[in-house]
Amino acid sequence: MTKKVNLCRIGENMNEKFFDLKKEKQDRMINAALKVFSIGGYKHASTDDIVSEAGISKGLLFHYFGSKLGLYSFLYDYSVRFMKLELTGGVSSKERDYFEIRRQMEYAKMQVLKNYPYMQQFLDRCRIEDVSEALMAIERQKNVLGDMQAVLKNQSDRSLFKSEVDYEKLDQMVTYTLDGLMDARFLDSSFHPDMLYEESCSYLNMLKALSYR
Numbered sequence: 137m138t139k140k141v142n143l144c145r146i147g148e149n150m151n152e153k154f155f156d157l158k159k160e161k162q163d164r165m166i167n168a169a170l171k172v173f174s175i176g177g178y179k180h181a182s183t184d185d186i187v188s189e190a191g192i193s194k195g196l197l198f199h200y201f202g203s204k205l206g207l208y209s210f211l212y213d214y215s216v217r218f219m220k221l222e223l224t225g226g227v228s229s230k231e232r233d234y235f236e237i238r239r240q241m242e243y244a245k246m247q248v249l250k251n252y253p254y255m256q257q258f259l260d261r262c263r264i265e266d267v268s269e270a271l272m273a274i275e276r277q278k279n280v281l282g283d284m285q286a287v288l289k290n291q292s293d294r295s296l297f298k299s300e301v302d303y304e305k306l307d308q309m310v311t312y313t314l315d316g317l318m319d320a321r322f323l324d325s326s327f328h329p330d331m332l333y334e335e336s337c338s339y340l341n342m343l344k345a346l347s348y349r
Contacts, residue, residue, distance in 0.1 A: 163252070167190075215259055243333060296349065
């Protein structure tokens with residue numbers, strides 16, 4: 137995982153001092169913030185809850201991030217870079233099977249969530265954020281992951297699909313299914329990356345059997 141941290145260190149908005157901390161403490165603070173922001177959104181996320189979850193002082197949090205907004209901006213930038221790096225390395229540029237591409241994307245995502253369980257939930261919550269200062273803080277990076285995922289999916293050979301299959305609707309259905317599975321596992325407190333990956337693959341296999349010639 138060192139390469140991911142190094143990638144983040146060269147980002148113009150990343151906090152250099154923070155990365156001088158021991159990795160365990162970095163991850164404890166990041167995971168606490170991801171959880172609190174993903175549950176309450178920017179408006180309702182409390183720095184008191186974050187420091188309590190992380191087991192640190194509020195002074196330490198503000199020493200590294202300056203403010204709640206500074207932490208939120210850092211967290212979004214870190215999450216986008218981390219997820220982008222995993223997807224880049226996890227999906228073969230030679231793959232043309234749409235469902236295999238989606239499987240590889242899910243596998244890459246689950247590798248991230250083994251270290252940062254709430255990272256995808258946080259990114260999903262950011263997409264529906266309605267606080268103006270939070271929206272402005274993430275504006276520059278807002279479409280990076282979505283654009284990259286579209287590029288990966290567009291590698292697929294659409295001639296493999298049955299003639300009656302509408303690709304755009306199918307892609308939306310797959311996304312809704314995979315997102316819904318993750319949301320359900322968090323709601324019933326049964327989330328585990330490996331188990332969710334296996335469950336997601338079973339749905340992808342079923343949809344592939346229905347969609348391909």
